[in-house]
Amino acid sequence: MAQHPWWQGAVIYQIYPRSFQDTNGDGIGDLKGIINKLDYIQSLGIDAIWISPFFKSPMKDFGYDISDYRDIDPMFGSLDDFDTLIAQAHQRDIKVIIDQVLSHTSNEHDWFNESRTDKNNNKADWYVWADAEPDGSAPNNWLSIFGGSAWQWEPRRCQYYLHNFLTEQPDLNFHNPEVRQAVLDNVEFWLKRGVDGFRLDAINFCYHDAQLRDNPAKPKELRQGRGFSEDNPYAFQYHHYNNTQPENLAFMQEIRQLLDRYPGAVSLGEISSEDSLKTMAEYTSGGNKLHMGYSFELLTNDYSAAYIRETVTKLEQEMTQGWPCWAFSNHDVERVASRWSLNDTTDPKQAAMLSALLASLRGSICVYQGEELGLGEADVAFDDLQDPYGITFWPTFKGRDGCRTPMPWRNNGEFAGFSTHTPWLPLCQEHAAYSVEQQLAEPDSTLQLFSHFMAWRKTMPTLLFGNIEFIDTQEPILAFYRRYQSERTLCVFNLSDQAQLLRLTLTAPSKHTELRHNVGHYDDGSITLESHGCFIANV
Structure with missing residues (x-):
C-alpha cells in the first residue's frame, strides 16, 4: 500500500468554519475552534480536512468572495492561528486542504477597485469587461447561477463586467497571462505555509469564451439542477461558452506544475459543467493536470441503485487515467440524511449505511461536517436566512443555510456547545439529540459506526485502491x-x-x-x- 500517494483512497472531512466551533463568543466558528476539535477529527479515522474559505472577505457569499487571498479574515483568527492549526493537524497525521476560489474575486479586492476605475489602468484587463449592445443591453445572454444576467454595469468604465455568481463576485480574465501568474502566486503563498493541497472552487469557470457567444437554449425537459434550483433560469441554457473552455486545460497543467514542486501537495477540482463526468475525466487526464475531480452527480435527489450504478459506471468509462472523489453532502446542497430520506425523517441506520456506501466506492471521498452524526437538513425560517441565494429564490428554494447550521457538540445548553453567544444561524433544536456528546455515549450510534467503519476501511486495500x-x-x-x-x-x-x-x-x-x-x-x-x-x- 506504500506505493500509493496519501490522497488516493483518502477520507477528507469538510469543515465549514463559520459553523464548526466558536471559541471567542461571537457566534461564528473560527480557526481556534478547529484546533480545539482536532482530537475529535482524528478519532473519526479521516486522513485530511478540507477547510472552506477563511480569507478576508466582505462575506457577501460567506467567504467565496475574497478581498485578500493572503490573509485571514479577523472573524476567523490570524495567520498565526492558521500556522498553529497546520502544526497541530500534522502532529496528528491529518493533512490540511484549503479552498482556493480562483475564477473570481470580491468586488472589494484591490485588483477590481483599480480595474473598474477606467479602461487604461494597470489592471484594466484583469477582469472580463465588455461594451454594451447598441441598445444598452448586456453583451450577451449569459446568466448568473444566483439569478438574472451575468453582467453588471459599471458607470466608471461605461462597460459591463461578468459575474457568474453574485454581482459582488466579478470574474477574472484568465486570457491575461498576468492574471494567471498572480493567481498562482497566491496559491504558492499557502503552499509555503505548509498546506497539503487545495479544493479548487468552480475550477472550470476560470475561462470564458473570448468571442462572448450566446449560450443556446435548453429544452424544458432537459433542465436539471446540479447544485442550483431547478426553477432558476440558469437551467434554461446550455452553458457552452461561459465556462469549461478548452483553454482551461492548459491552466490545469500550470497548477499541476506548481504543485509538483511541493511533494505530496494535491489538487481537488470542483467541477459543474454540462457533462461534469466527462469534464472530470479531462481535467484529471495525463498525469499532468488535477489530481482529483469532484462533481455534484451524487448530490442530486435521485436515490436509486440504478442511478448510483450508472453514474459511477459512466465516470469509470470516461476517467481511465484520473482519480475520482465522491461526496453525498457538502455546504451547497441539502444534507443527504434528508435528501435521500425515505419517509421525511432522518434514520440513523440509513445514515450509517450511506457513509459505508460512500467509503466503498472507488476513489477518495469527502464527508461534510455532521454527516458522521447523521444530521438532517435544518428548517431555517425566512427571517433567519443569511444565504442570498435562498433569499432570492424563496419559497420554492430555501437556499443553503439549512445545511450550514452550527455543529451540535453537546445535548444540553442553549447553543449545544457550539458557542456561548447566539450563533450566526440558528442552531437546529432537533440536532441536539444527535450531538457528539450523546453519540459518543451510545455504542451503536451513527457516529460510532462511522468511526468504526473508517478505521476498518484502512485495513482493506481493496476499498482503498481497488x-x-x-x-x-x-x-x-x-x-x-x-x-x-x-x-x-x-x-x-x-x-x-x-x-x-x-x-x-x-x-x-x-x-x-x-x-x-x-x-x-x-x-x-x-x-x-x-x-x-x-x-x-x-x-
Whole structure:
C-alpha cells in the first residue's frame, strides 16, 4: 500500500468554519475552534480536512468572495492561528486542504477597485469587461447561477463586467497571462505555509469564451439542477461558452506544475459543467493536470441503485487515467440524511449505511461536517436566512443555510456547545439529540459506526485502491466487487427500509465488517440484508 500517494483512497472531512466551533463568543466558528476539535477529527479515522474559505472577505457569499487571498479574515483568527492549526493537524497525521476560489474575486479586492476605475489602468484587463449592445443591453445572454444576467454595469468604465455568481463576485480574465501568474502566486503563498493541497472552487469557470457567444437554449425537459434550483433560469441554457473552455486545460497543467514542486501537495477540482463526468475525466487526464475531480452527480435527489450504478459506471468509462472523489453532502446542497430520506425523517441506520456506501466506492471521498452524526437538513425560517441565494429564490428554494447550521457538540445548553453567544444561524433544536456528546455515549450510534467503519476501511486495500465492478441487481439493492491484486471484496447495500434478499453464490467469506445492527448475513447462497443493511466481505 506504500506505493500509493496519501490522497488516493483518502477520507477528507469538510469543515465549514463559520459553523464548526466558536471559541471567542461571537457566534461564528473560527480557526481556534478547529484546533480545539482536532482530537475529535482524528478519532473519526479521516486522513485530511478540507477547510472552506477563511480569507478576508466582505462575506457577501460567506467567504467565496475574497478581498485578500493572503490573509485571514479577523472573524476567523490570524495567520498565526492558521500556522498553529497546520502544526497541530500534522502532529496528528491529518493533512490540511484549503479552498482556493480562483475564477473570481470580491468586488472589494484591490485588483477590481483599480480595474473598474477606467479602461487604461494597470489592471484594466484583469477582469472580463465588455461594451454594451447598441441598445444598452448586456453583451450577451449569459446568466448568473444566483439569478438574472451575468453582467453588471459599471458607470466608471461605461462597460459591463461578468459575474457568474453574485454581482459582488466579478470574474477574472484568465486570457491575461498576468492574471494567471498572480493567481498562482497566491496559491504558492499557502503552499509555503505548509498546506497539503487545495479544493479548487468552480475550477472550470476560470475561462470564458473570448468571442462572448450566446449560450443556446435548453429544452424544458432537459433542465436539471446540479447544485442550483431547478426553477432558476440558469437551467434554461446550455452553458457552452461561459465556462469549461478548452483553454482551461492548459491552466490545469500550470497548477499541476506548481504543485509538483511541493511533494505530496494535491489538487481537488470542483467541477459543474454540462457533462461534469466527462469534464472530470479531462481535467484529471495525463498525469499532468488535477489530481482529483469532484462533481455534484451524487448530490442530486435521485436515490436509486440504478442511478448510483450508472453514474459511477459512466465516470469509470470516461476517467481511465484520473482519480475520482465522491461526496453525498457538502455546504451547497441539502444534507443527504434528508435528501435521500425515505419517509421525511432522518434514520440513523440509513445514515450509517450511506457513509459505508460512500467509503466503498472507488476513489477518495469527502464527508461534510455532521454527516458522521447523521444530521438532517435544518428548517431555517425566512427571517433567519443569511444565504442570498435562498433569499432570492424563496419559497420554492430555501437556499443553503439549512445545511450550514452550527455543529451540535453537546445535548444540553442553549447553543449545544457550539458557542456561548447566539450563533450566526440558528442552531437546529432537533440536532441536539444527535450531538457528539450523546453519540459518543451510545455504542451503536451513527457516529460510532462511522468511526468504526473508517478505521476498518484502512485495513482493506481493496476499498482503498481497488477497481470496481458492478453486479446487475434489482432495486433497491446496490452491489459491486472491489478488486486489488489477488483480493476481491463484495459490497452489497440495501437502499430501502425493508429487509431484502439477494441470491448470490459465494465462497466462504473470510472477512467482513462488524457493523453490529447495520449488517447483512450470508447463508447458503443468499445474502439477507436488514433495513438499510450492508454486507461487505472478502470473497
